[in-house]
Amino acid sequence: MPKLWNETIDAHRAAVREAILDTTAKLVAQGGLRSVTMSQIAEQTGIGRATLYKYFSDVEAVLLAWHERQVTAHLQQLAGIGDQSGTAVERLQAVLEAYAGIARQPHGGELAALLHQGEHVSHAERHLHGMLQHLLAQAAEAGDLRSDVPPAELAQYCLHALTAAAALTSQTAVTRLVTVTLDGLRPVP
8 A cells, every 4th residue: 555545544544533632632531431332422423333443442432532532641740840931949849730630630430440540640650759859859959859858759749739629628728728838849948
């Protein structure tokens, strides 16, 4: 087959897959994770169920692919924030605020817990931990944050502290949580 034909088929397949995941995102937003069915996905994507089954074996596979895409987007968002200009502490604060905002989003119970057990989540957590560790090391070198605790441990502290954002009911409370977390990182007098 000519290369152009392969690229066209690959582009078509990628576009159909993205359309399926976009539809899944809309359905999850409308009714939650448990409400999504293969029939709904196929109908609202504008494809037949047989076509949908060529891409995904069942609704759990679709939800897992959608979740992987979500996690990747969150990680890219956090990396972009961490790469912006400013001091290491300013960038760290911005990343922590964004992470707390992500943690605060509703995740949908038992099915969400199952989706969060995937390797894609472990990979993202390791990447985020490394990103925070790097920012913490830079801020410690500048004398803006404590240097008596290894940056790897401080990154763990930040991640665990900010999981509390999931239970918070306002952005003001999230901001306070980030402030308290950052206060724990300040140099010891």
